[in-house]
Amino acid sequence: MHIQDGVLSPVVCAATGAIALGAVSYSVHRLKQSVGDRTIPLTGMMAALVFAGQMVNFPIGAPVSGHLLGGVLAATVVGPWAGCVAMTLVLFVQWAMFSDGGLFSLGANVLHMAVIGSWGGHAVRMFVQRFIGDSRKGIVIGSVVAAWASVMAAAALFCLEFRLSWPPSEIDFSKVFTLMVSFHSLIGLGEALITGVAISFVLNQRPELICRTDNPVRLKNRTDRIVRPTVASITSTLVAGLVVALAIAAFLSPFASSFDDGLETALSQIGITDFNLTGRVPGLLEDYDKVPVPVAAWQTLAVSIAGIGGTLAVFALAWLLGRALPAATQNLNSEATGE
Amino acid sequence: MSDYLDRFGRGQSMCHRWPPLAKLLSAIAMILAATCVPIAHPLIGIVACVIFFAHTLARIPLAYVARRLLFFWPPLFLMAISLPLSQSGQTGWLLFATILVRGTLSFSTALWLVNVMPFDQLLATLRRLRVPDVLLAILSLMYRFLFVLWDELDRMRTARAARLFRKPSLWATWRSAAHLLGRLLIRALDRADRIHGAMLARGWDGRSRWIEQPREDRP
Numbered sequence: 001m002h003i004q005d006g007v008l009s010p011v012v013c014a015a016t017g018a019i020a021l022g023a024v025s026y027s028v029h030r031l032k033q034s035v036g037d038r039t040i041p042l043t044g045m046m047a048a049l050v051f052a053g054q055m056v057n058f059p060i061g062a063p064v065s066g067h068l069l070g071g072v073l074a075a076t077v078v079g080p081w082a083g084c085v086a087m088t089l090v091l092f093v094q095w096a097m098f099s100d101g102g103l104f105s106l107g108a109n110v111l112h113m114a115v116i117g118s119w120g121g122h123a124v125r126m127f128v129q130r131f132i133g134d135s136r137k138g139i140v141i142g143s144v145v146a147a148w149a150s151v152m153a154a155a156a157l158f159c160l161e162f163r164l165s166w167p168p169s170e171i172d173f174s175k176v177f178t179l180m181v182s183f184h185s186l187i188g189l190g191e192a193l194i195t196g197v198a199i200s201f202v203l204n205q206r207p208e209l210i211c212r213t214d215n216p217v218r219l220k221n222r223t224d225r226i227v228r229p230t231v232a233s234i235t236s237t238l239v240a241g242l243v244v245a246l247a248i249a250a251f252l253s254p255f256a257s258s259f260d261d262g263l264e265t266a267l268s269q270i271g272i273t274d275f276n277l278t279g280r281v282p283g284l285l286e287d288y289d290k291v292p293v294p295v296a297a298w299q300t301l302a303v304s305i306a307g308i309g310g311t312l313a314v315f316a317l318a319w320l321l322g323r324a325l326p327a328a329t330q331n332l333n334s335e336a337t338g339e
Numbered sequence: 340m341s342d343y344l345d346r347f348g349r350g351q352s353m354c355h356r357w358p359p360l361a362k363l364l365s366a367i368a369m370i371l372a373a374t375c376v377p378i379a380h381p382l383i384g385i386v387a388c389v390i391f392f393a394h395t396l397a398r399i400p401l402a403y404v405a406r407r408l409l410f411f412w413p414p415l416f417l418m419a420i421s422l423p424l425s426q427s428g429q430t431g432w433l434l435f436a437t438i439l440v441r442g443t444l445s446f447s448t449a450l451w452l453v454n455v456m457p458f459d460q461l462l463a464t465l466r467r468l469r470v471p472d473v474l475l476a477i478l479s480l481m482y483r484f485l486f487v488l489w490d491e492l493d494r495m496r497t498a499r500a501a502r503l504f505r506k507p508s509l510w511a512t513w514r515s516a517a518h519l520l521g522r523l524l525i526r527a528l529d530r531a532d533r534i535h536g537a538m539l540a541r542g543w544d545g546r547s548r549w550i551e552q553p554r555e556d557r558p
Binding site: 002004005006007010013028031032037038039040041042043044045046047048049051052053055056057058059068073077085086089090092093095096097098099102103104166176179180193194197198199201202205206209 | 366367370371373374375407411414415418421422424434437438440441442444445446449450452453458461471473474476477478479480481482483484485487488489491492509512513514516517518519520521522523524525527528530531534535538539543544545547
């Protein structure tokens, strides 16, 4: 999932870095506003937890295994602001200690996994919960949908950044996007499944740990109102809409070839074409002209299947997890507030 | 696990004795050079030589670097190979080579930085660069908790392995892994609660304080 240095062009890295810096600064600002003496240890623990949680393997095939990404999980437990900060620090430490991801692409990684994961995931979950309610079922279904949508939105954003990074003339981006989207719809399903099962497990064992809409997070019997998420409902709806739109755009991106001309002129106006690759690889590679292109023929079909199948699978997953929860779901709202 | 991270960070080579800020800045400069120079340009070879030279100066064993690269390449390769596979013509292969070379160079630079700069030095440097105190406090706590949680995770994995007598189905594996994750979450938050209590008992008031000069004489 991590974007390495060298994948995106310097200008795109600078732009994503600036956006990510703004978003993280705002999160820190909100976190400071709500700062209490327990915010810092709690956020630190959440960051360490996401880091450690990414080491739990989820086997897929023999050599391949997936793992949690954690943005939605962090936002669900400590709220969007602390979640965003925690995810940012996870990504930073992964670079600074594992050299995982890149320094200049850190901005893009933070934007994809911390900002979209936590802010976007939280907004989508709130949006879903508005329809289903604040029950356990609402939280689980909301976080499943949020996990899937945030991964797809990140994929769409990556396609856009990648498109802006490389000279637009000679590359057929739609095929690259087809691969990206098909791949990420699988990652998204995995993330949705892991997040859903983990959250429903915590809800069954210790429901008071999960961050709700209108109640402060309480650990043990404390009731200090520190990590309470206070996204105004309109902002939350807007962000949720944006994330969902991006997720949908992910499936449309391979088809959007008519968009190219406008983008190209825009690019040349800003002067991004300067980053053209100079020099040519000599004759050795000429033969590869005839490499068969397995993806091309299946492109439309593959994206359609990935899109429709993925969407159906997420809804089935959400429904199944919702069903699997104990039927005697007491109204947690009254339980949480009625002290 | 702990010796897997910044394993050579306490070395005494020339690179280790540089001022921390100089290490950070030179690493940033090298990554910048590696990602901005066009791949066909001869300068890229010089950048590669400089990075290699830095590794030898810091006395980081080449076997270690090679092992890390071995784990680093497959994902990058997968990502890069999608370009030539989906294009016809040599542009795709050129992009493929660009991504691989730039990725490898910046990865080795980051690896060098990790191994000449221990985490406390990095924190002190970030503090000099005026990164907000809240972030640094969270970061330093996260670094402490990380090892504790890894040990916790190890114990839980051992316990799970000890209770598994046959190979479970894929769904069962996923379920148990997700439950492991949930259990880890509960334990971690409980631990955060206890730690918070202990911090309060030692006078924690929500503000972080730092020792001005990090000690140089740590083993």
